[in-house]
Amino acid sequence: MTAHSHKDVLGYFKWAFIVTISGLLLGTWLGWQTTGTVTGATTALFICAVLAVLEISLSFDNAIVNANKLKDMTPVWQHRFLTWGIVIAVFGMRIVFPLLIVVIAAKIGPWEAITLAASKPEEYARIMQEAHLPIAAFGGTFLMMVGLSYFFDAEKTIHWVFWLESKMARFAAIKGIEIGLVLALILIFSSFLTKEASDVFIHASLYGLLTFLTVEVIGGLLDASQKTMNAAAKGGLGAFLYLEVLDASFSFDGVIGAFALTQNLFIIAIGLGIGAMYVRSMTIMLVEKGTLVQYRYLEHGAFYAIVVLSVVMYFQTMFHIPEVITGLGGAVLIGISFWSSVRFNRPGSSANVVKGETPENKAI
Numbered sequence: 146m147t148a149h150s151h152k153d154v155l156g157y158f159k160w161a162f163i164v165t166i167s168g169l170l171l172g173t174w175l176g177w178q179t180t181g182t183v184t185g186a187t188t189a190l191f192i193c194a195v196l197a198v199l200e201i202s203l204s205f206d207n208a209i210v211n212a213n214k215l216k217d218m219t220p221v222w223q224h225r226f227l228t229w230g231i232v233i234a235v236f237g238m239r240i241v242f243p244l245l246i247v248v249i250a251a252k253i254g255p256w257e258a259i260t261l262a263a264s265k266p267e268e269y270a271r272i273m274q275e276a277h278l279p280i281a282a283f284g285g286t287f288l289m290m291v292g293l294s295y296f297f298d299a300e301k302t303i304h305w306v307f308w309l310e311s312k313m314a315r316f317a318a319i320k321g322i323e324i325g326l327v328l329a330l331i332l333i334f335s336s337f338l339t340k341e342a343s344d345v346f347i348h349a350s351l352y353g354l355l356t357f358l359t360v361e362v363i364g365g366l367l368d369a370s371q372k373t374m375n376a377a378a379k380g381g382l383g384a385f386l387y388l389e390v391l392d393a394s395f396s397f398d399g400v401i402g403a404f405a406l407t408q409n410l411f412i413i414a415i416g417l418g419i420g421a422m423y424v425r426s427m428t429i430m431l432v433e434k435g436t437l438v439q440y441r442y443l444e445h446g447a448f449y450a451i452v453v454l455s456v457v458m459y460f461q462t463m464f465h466i467p468e469v470i471t472g473l474g475g476a477v478l479i480g481i482s483f484w485s486s487v488r489f490n491r492p493g494s495s496a497n498v499v500k501g502e503t504p505e506n507k508a509i
Contacts, residue, residue: 157430161422168419169193172412179409192407193416200399200420206454206475207395208424209447210291212431214384223432226385231425233389238396239417243410246276266408273404278342278462279349285458286327286353287394292452293323305445305482327354334459346462353394360390395454441489446482450475 169190176189215223247258250272262269295301296310299317304310316322331350335343363383399420403413431437437444457471 157433158423158426161419161426164422165197165419168197168415172415175409175411175415189407189409189412192412193419195406196399196403196413196416197419197423199403200417201423202473202476204395204399204420204424205427205479206447206450207392208427208431209437209444209479210391210451211388211424211428212437213444213447214388215428215432216437218384222382222385226388227425227429230385230389230392231421234392234396234421234425238393239400239414239421240410242393242396243273243400243413246280247272250276262410266410269410270404270408279345281458281461282346282349283353283356284394285455286331286350287357287390287455288451288458289327289330289455290323290354290357291391291394292448292455293326295448295451297323303441303445305442305485310445324354324358330456330459334462337463342462356390360387439490440483440486442482442486443479444482446479449482450478453478 172193173186173190177183177186179185179189211226215226218226244255244258244262247253247261247269248255251258251261253261258269296313297317299314301310301314301317304314331347335346335350338346363386365383396417399417400413403417407413453474454471457466457474460466
């Protein structure tokens with residue numbers, strides 16, 4: 146346990162609060178610059194705040210999964226992820242990613258894309274919305290593999306929804322069962338789309354699956370070569386890559402959904418960037434306070450939320466589902482898993498007897 150472990154909860158969010166105040170002031174200034182009215186400035190301030198809350202609600206499960214991976218990394222790689230990683234998350238996914246989509250979709254240069262975002266936000270937003278189907282298919286597939294791989298694990302011994310998770314852990318002995326399930330879902334969902342949309346959906350989904358498998362292979366190779374790596378790099382690069390791709394997948398929904406609130410790329414970047422800082426702070430707090438060990442089912446709730454989010458992203462290829470519903474769904478699952486953990490921790494709790502578990506087996 147580090148010296149920082151004794152920090153109070155508010156101490157972890159110091160930088161998030163600083164970024165919030167700076168971001169909201171910058172957003173208000175941008176609103177004033179673009180409209181020249183108090184109403185415009187106030188609207189920009191409000192949208193930044195709403196986007197930040199939306200990002201936090203959509204990404205709380207991301208923080209839990211990050212913490213789960215980070216706790217096994219060396220302090221050096223933990224620090225790298227929480228510094229470089231947040232730069233990639235905020236600037237890469239919230240600014241570069243939306244620009245990259247427009248560059249590819251509209252076949253224009255990066256500078257032209259920035260100019261388009263500044264001078265013709267309506268056209269920029271239209272291109273982003275048109276790119277929603279492949280992004281939802283790619284991100285949904287990647288997240289589905291992340292969620293299912295957690296439950297289809299033969300070594301998993303702690304189960305929250307016992308009757309379901311114990312069966313999934315047993316079936317994990319069947320090689321590639323989660324890949325088969327995801328491929329079946331891809332075929333089912335694609336059958337409800339038009340021929341053209343179906344082709345795009347299948348291609349993007351397969352790229353999402355391939356990306357997940359590639360990251361897993363790279364991580365496996367790096368893990369295997371750990372014995373020959375020095376202590377500073379040990380347990381780091383593979384996990385770092387995995388967390389970056391995971392963060393990107395979580396960001397897809399928020400970035401696309403943000404265009405429903407505003408067409409200003411810079412306002413979107415500020416709002417989502419503020420939210421990303423809170424996710425970082427939550428991740429650090431979960432790691433340093435050992436919250437995942439303390440609340441044994443919190444991690445389960447996060448992975449159920451990931452599976453639900455991935456299915457929602459698939460459904461979004463057919464019709465619009467408000468991001469508020471997605472965020473609330475994840476928050477409710479994590480809330481219930483937290484409550485279940487608290488119940489389990491009570492002395493003489495009967496919750497564990499029903500599942501054939503004992504308080505002695507409490508540590509994850």
